[in-house]
Amino acid sequence: MITAAVLLIGDELLSGRTQDANLNYIACKLVERGIVLQESRIVPDIEDMIIEAVRALSTRYNYVFTTGGIGSTHDDITQASIAKAFKKPLVVNAEALKILEDYYGDNINDARRRMALAPEGATLHEKMVFQTENVFVMAGIPTVMQGMFDVVLPTLRTAPPILSVTVKAYVLENDLADELSAIQAPEGVTIGSYPFDEAGNIKGTNLVARSRDAKKLAIVEKQLQALVDSKCE
Amino acid sequence: MITAAVLLIGDELLSGRTQDANLNYIACKLVERGIVLQESRIVPDIEDMIIEAVRALSTRYNYVFTTGGIGSTHDDITQASIAKAFKKPLVVNAEALKILEDYYGDNINDARRRMALAPEGATLHEKMVFQTENVFVMAGIPTVMQGMFDVVLPTLRTAPPILSVTVKAYVLENDLADELSAIQAPEGVTIGSYPFDEAGNIKGTNLVARSRDAKKLAIVEKQLQALVDSKCE
Numbered sequence: 074m075i076t077a078a079v080l081l082i083g084d085e086l087l088s089g090r091t092q093d094a095n096l097n098y099i100a101c102k103l104v105e106r107g108i109v110l111q112e113s114r115i116v117p118d119i120e121d122m123i124i125e126a127v128r129a130l131s132t133r134y135n136y137v138f139t140t141g142g143i144g145s146t147h148d149d150i151t152q153a154s155i156a157k158a159f160k161k162p163l164v165v166n167a168e169a170l171k172i173l174e175d176y177y178g179d180n181i182n183d184a185r186r187r188m189a190l191a192p193e194g195a196t197l198h199e200k201m202v203f204q205t206e207n208v209f210v211m212a213g214i215p216t217v218m219q220g221m222f223d224v225v226l227p228t229l230r231t232a233p234p235i236l237s238v239t240v241k242a243y244v245l246e247n248d249l250a251d252e253l254s255a256i257q258a259p260e261g262v263t264i265g266s267y268p269f270d271e272a273g274n275i276k277g278t279n280l281v282a283r284s285r286d287a288k289k290l291a292i293v294e295k296q297l298q299a300l301v302d303s304k305c306e
Numbered sequence: 307m308i309t310a311a312v313l314l315i316g317d318e319l320l321s322g323r324t325q326d327a328n329l330n331y332i333a334c335k336l337v338e339r340g341i342v343l344q345e346s347r348i349v350p351d352i353e354d355m356i357i358e359a360v361r362a363l364s365t366r367y368n369y370v371f372t373t374g375g376i377g378s379t380h381d382d383i384t385q386a387s388i389a390k391a392f393k394k395p396l397v398v399n400a401e402a403l404k405i406l407e408d409y410y411g412d413n414i415n416d417a418r419r420r421m422a423l424a425p426e427g428a429t430l431h432e433k434m435v436f437q438t439e440n441v442f443v444m445a446g447i448p449t450v451m452q453g454m455f456d457v458v459l460p461t462l463r464t465a466p467p468i469l470s471v472t473v474k475a476y477v478l479e480n481d482l483a484d485e486l487s488a489i490q491a492p493e494g495v496t497i498g499s500y501p502f503d504e505a506g507n508i509k510g511t512n513l514v515a516r517s518r519d520a521k522k523l524a525i526v527e528k529q530l531q532a533l534v535d536s537k538c539e
Contacts, residue, residue: 084498085500085514086329086346087343087344088333088337088343088468088470088516089330089333089334089336089337090470090514092327092330093329093330094325096319096326097324097326100321101322102322104321104322110322111320112320112348112349112350113320113347113348114346114348115329115346115347115348117344117345118498122344122345144479144480144483144499144501145479145483146479146482146483146486147486147487147497148497148498148499182481182484183483184479184481184484185480214503216503217503235321237321246417247415248415249379249417250378250379250380250416250420251415251416251417253379253380254379254380263317264380264381265317265318265381266377266381267323269447270449270450281318281323283321
């Protein structure tokens with residue numbers, strides 16, 4: 074199993090100012106590649122908290138993706154924090170500096186040069202994505218993050234994609250739960266049940282089976298459909 | 307300072323199936339009450355991961371709010387996990403069971419009865435919100451969660467609300483960063499800078515100052531406005 078975690082960095086996510094849109098984008102792309110996103114954390118722009126989260130997640134999972142805190146202002150401390158998390162000095166990455174100087178020309182300034190700072194030994198990918206150990210560092214703005222993540226994706230190891238089927242039932246979860254528990258899913262298939270409430274008053278449950286094995290999944294789908302049909306009659 | 311953390315529980319948040327909407331709702335309400343949301347974690351429906359997160363967050367912060375995993379199906383393991391996190395048995399809460407029986411009448415079933423299970427000694431609030439120690443357990447469906455959270459809010463200790471002012475600048479963050487760093491914010495005022503990209507090509511930066519002290523905030527707002535004005539001329 075190839076695993077991953079996402080670390081969203083930024084006061085604005087915890088103050089309610091900003092609704093995160095990055096986790097969902099990353100999650101969907103990882104599923105397609107068969108990478109299991111196991112955990113996500115959201116921390117403010119506080120160095121100690123970023124360091125702790127980076128250490129915990131990078132030790133435990135194959136890949137860690139961070140978003141936010143890589144701009145040029147005083148509250149952009151992601152790279153410095155990652156350097157400390159891995160006990161590396163924060164240095165000017167010559168390759169990145171050259172890219173910035175070529176791009177900005179005479180408009181280069183100290184703030185822009187700061188974006189070439191990264192932990193010593195970091196790998197520089199396209200679109201200024203720095204990778205330190207198994208941690209990929211991306212921007213917080215969704216459009217920018219998406220471009221960066223699309224650079225990262227092809228570099229990751231992949232597994233057979235995790236397939237899923239959904240059986241939608243206009244039946245309350247409570248009225249399905251006992252029979253649902255009785256379904257014996259074959260090994261490698263997980264079943265989840267997700268109540269929904271459309272337009273505030275049309276209630277029901279989505280039954281979702283997930284597996285890498287399409288044949289097993291088809292068998293479970295039939296079982297779920299039969300359960301729902303027995304309730305809808 | 308009164309602090310809080312949010313623990314979002316559910317495979318569907320990490321598989322990309324569902325876009326979380328609960329964190330932002332909770333964050334906004336906490337800010338109004340002066341409670342500082344310091345961290346959030348998102349974990350799948352895996353007992354060990356819920357236990358670990360509950361222990362870490364409940365030790366560190368004044369309040370923890372969980373969402374998800376409290377329905378009646380096999381994958382709803384939040385209450386059982388919280389019981390284990392606090393080393394308490396999971397028992398039938400008599401008060402909750404009576405509410406369920408009164409509400410469902412003849413339609414009560416085992417699945418519905420399961421929703422009366424909670425850690426021993428848990429406090430039952432309105433709308434079936436269980437509180438164990440400093441952990442409040444809520445549903446994952448946003449409309450239901452919001453009703454539950456509104457029950458919880460008045461029971462929390464509060465602090466003077468955290469005020470904020472935003473100065474919007476159609477200036478790139480890079481072009482503000484050096485001067486922004488030079489602004490000496492008075493103690494108790496934090497300044498954040500958030501690049502935006504409207505309609506994909508109208509770029510700029512929101513400068514946000516936060517404080518509990520309205521007077522200090524007004525001073526910083528003027529400084530930020532002066533900085534932006536100097537760039538926009």
